[in-house]
Amino acid sequence: MENFFSRYKNPLVLMAVLVIQVIALATQVKRAENPNAANSGGTRLIRVWTVTAVAPFERALVSTGHFFRDTWHNYVDLHKVRKQNLELQEEVARLKMEQVRLREDAHQAQRLQALLDFKERYIGQVVPAQVIGTSGTEQSRVIYIDRGSHDGIRQDMPVITPDGIVGKVKDVFPLSSQVLMINDRESGAGVILQNSRLQGILRGTATGELNVPDTIMSDEKVEVGEPVVTSGGDRIYPRGVPVGTVASVTPDRENDSFLAVKIKPAADLNRLEEVLVVTKVTEQAPAVASSSAPQRAADILAERLPSVSKPDANAGKPATGPASGTGPANTAVPAHSQNVPQSGTGKKPETPLVLQKAVQKTEQKKEAKPGAEQKTAGPNPATTTTGQSKAPAPAIAGPVAGANAAAPKPKPKPTPVVTTPPAAAGASQPKSGFAAQVKKPKPQASPSPAAVPPQSEATKPESERPPAPVGERPPR
C-alpha cells in the first residue's frame, strides 16, 4: 500500500488538488442559482484577500503615474500655453454671448421637461472614482475602482460616466470595488428606445457587445442610430441615463418573430478613466395622489396655452372654459412642479419670447374670428344637456379632448381653438402613454349621470382606463 502511494504520489496529489477545486467550483455554481447567497463563504474571502492585497499597489502605481504626468503637464510642458490662453479668452467671450441666448431656450426646455418627466428619477448623489484595474481577461468584463465600502459604496450601485452608464457595483471591498460592466454577459439593464419608446432588456455578450434580444417584435420599426436610455425598471440604473445608440437591427436568428438589436454603448467602455458611482437615487414622486395628475398637466398646459383665460378672471366662476382647471381637486400642487408657474397663483407666468409671439398671433386670430372665441368660452355640451351651467369642465384641453372623442356623445363637442403643444399632441397616440396620465375629472365634477351615457369597459375612453406609467409601452 505504501508502495502504491509513493509510486503514484504525483498523480494522486494532482487528483486531490483538482477534486478540491472542482468542489469549490461546484459550490459557487450552486450558490449562483440563489443570488442572495452568491459570493459568500470561502470564495468570497479569497476575493477579498486578493483584491485587498493588490488594490494598494494599484492605487500607488496609478497615483505615481498621475504624479509624473501632472508634473510634466503642469510644470514642464507649458509651451503654447500663452497662445492657448488668448484663444480661450476669446472663446469665453463668445460663449458668454451664446450663453445669454441659450439661457432663454433653457427656461423653455425646463418647462417642457417638467411637463414630460412626471415620475422621472433623479440622481441624488454620486461619488467620483478612478478606474485602477480590469479583469485582465476576455472572459469577463469587470473593472476595479479606487472607492470601496469606506467611501460609502455598496453592492448594486450604478456606475456611470457623463456619456452613459458603465455598469453596477458587483463586489465591494474596503478600499476598492469591482464593477460589472454592462457588456459582460452576466449583466442586464432595463432600457427604452428613445424615439420608438420600445422597451427591452440590455444584455452583454461573451464577445463584449451589447444587444437587446427577444423583446422587440419583428414588425416594430427600429432605426439605426436611435438613442437608447435606461428605463429605470430594473431598480438599479436611474431612469433616462444614456445607454447608447442602435448600431444594427437584424432578425433574430433563434426566433424570427423578434429583432436582434445591437447597441453601441455611449460610454467608451474600453477606455474608462474616471467614473461616477451613484450612491443615492432619489425618486421625485408626486407629492399628491395620482388623481391630481390631470390638474397638474392642466395647470402646466394652462400656462402655455394662449386661449386659457387667467385665473383671476375666473375667480368664483368654476369651469367656464375647457382648460381652467380650477376644480376642488386642483388645489394640491405637486412638489416637483413648484418651480413651474401655476395658473392658479395669480402671477402671470414668465413666457418665453417664442410663446409670447404665439400668444399674440392667437389673440389676433381670436379678434378676427369672434365665432371661434365663442366656441372656446362656450358652454360645455354636457352642461347644456343637463342645464347645469356651473358644472366644471374637463381639466385639460388637448389630450382630454382627444380622449373624450372616443366616447359616444349626443352632440359633437366644440373643438377648443387652442394650439396643442407637440408633447400634448403626441400624447394622443397610444405609444406615448401621456394621455393615460391625464385623467378625466371625478364623477362629482361631471354632469349628472343622465347626461353621460353608460359605457362598457371596452368603449371607455383611454383616460378612464388604468393609467400606464409615463413613457412606458402598454404590455402586449
Next chain:
Amino acid sequence: MNAVVSLTSREEVDVHHFSWPVSLGIPALAIFIQVYVTRQIRFIQIFDLPLLVTIFFAVARRRPIPGMITGSLIGTVQDAMAGIPIGLNGIAKTIIGYLASSLGVKLDVDNPGSRFLMTFGFFLVHHLAFMVIDLGLVGTSRPWEWGHTLVAALANGFLSVVLFAGLDKFKQRM
C-alpha cells in the same frame, strides 16, 4: 533496468529552485501586469502572463507537485481578480503545471525552439481545459474562436522565448 536509466537521466537534467522573493514576486507581478497594464494597452490581453509564469516555474523546477501547486495558486488568484468563478483558471493551470513539470523531466526545455512549441501547445491545452470546465461545470458557453486562439497561442509562444530568457537569470541551481 529502464528505471535505473531514467533516474540516471534525471540526475543529468538541471533542476533549479528559486528564492522566496522570486517565487512570490514574479507570479504576483505577472498577475498585476495582467490586471493593470491591460487597461492601458488593450492588445496585451492576448497574452496570458500568469500561464507563462506557471509554465516557466514548473519546467525549471521539474517537480510535478510544486509545479501543480504553483499553477493552482496563480490560477486561483487570477480567478479572484477576474471576477469569474474561482477554480476555472485554477484547475486549468493546475493541469498545465503538472504537465509542464512532467515534460521538463523528459525533454530539454531550455532551447528557444522547444520553449516556443511547448508554450504554444500548453496554451491550446489550457484554453481547451478552460472551455471544457466552463461548459461542463459552470454551464456557460463561450464562442470557440479558433483563429483568435491560434493567434494568441503563437503570440504567447513568441513571448515565452523572450520572457523565459529573462527569467533564467533568477534560476539557482540545486
